[in-house]
Amino acid sequence: MPSFVEIRDIEKEFVLQNGSKNIVLHNINLEIKHRDFVSLIGHSGCGKSTLLNIVAGLEKATHGCVQVDGQLVKRPFRDRMVVFQNYSLLPWLTAWENVALFVNKAMRHKSQNERREIIASHLEMVGLKDAAHKKPAQLSGGMKQRVALARALAIQPKLLLLDEPFGALDALTRASLQVELMRICDICQITTIMVTHDVDEALLLSDQVVMLKNGPAATIGQILDIPFEHPRSLEIKERSEYHHLRHEMMQFLQNQEKVKHL
Secondary structure: OOOEEEEEEEEEEEOOOOOEEEEEEEEEEEEEEOOOEEEEEEEOOHHHHHHHHHHHHHOOEEEEEEEOEEEOOOOOOEEEEEEEOOOOOOOOHHHHHHHHHHHHHHHHOHHHHHHHHHHHHHHHOOOHHHHHOOHHEEEHHHHHHHHHHHHHHHHHEEEEEEOOOOOOOOOOOOHHHHHHHHHHHHHHHOEEEEEOOOHHHHHHHHHHHEEEOOOOOOOOEEEEOOOOOOOOOOOHHHOOOHHHHHHHHHHHHHHHHHHOOO
């Protein structure tokens, strides 16, 4: 089966004010299969979000290219939707209106009734049927992130990109949304790439965990295949294999921490 996402020879450098160059990513090569959930993990500054932004088309690589479903990524497009940590909701619009803003723009070819059904079904999918007409100030952090997720999925993208989507949430809300995300990804059968600092989150959600070495000029240090079947539940944390994989990830991160201080 051909790869759904192909990341080839990616390098990214930024020119600083003094004229010097900061190489963030170097020689990044990665292939992702259709419907897989892949997490990018590593210490701060290793270029995880930069790589995600290159895949989204929000950043241009200095060298190399990205293909999604055989198409070269040149700019942002609705086949790749990003969910950020800070929700990015318009505060003067209701949950319904925040989702509708994207749906109405992306799906002009559909009738008004069809668009309404799409908005309603996706708000219901994330458990916000009864909060559809509330504005962000009336919603909890977890509910805001559900709106952001509904908005991204309602466009029916080929690729969902998550940049630490639950990083600002408390532990209980985070766990609840992780379970919800697993359920939604299984229902929608969507390919997903997520940036996270959370080892347990990566293990719980992912089919593959891509671990990046420290920057500058960060490269891929190790890729772990996560063998747990779908659908998943929190019970996988009780398995001995889970703890073995967790130990391997922690060891990689601890080794990178030691390298930083050499």
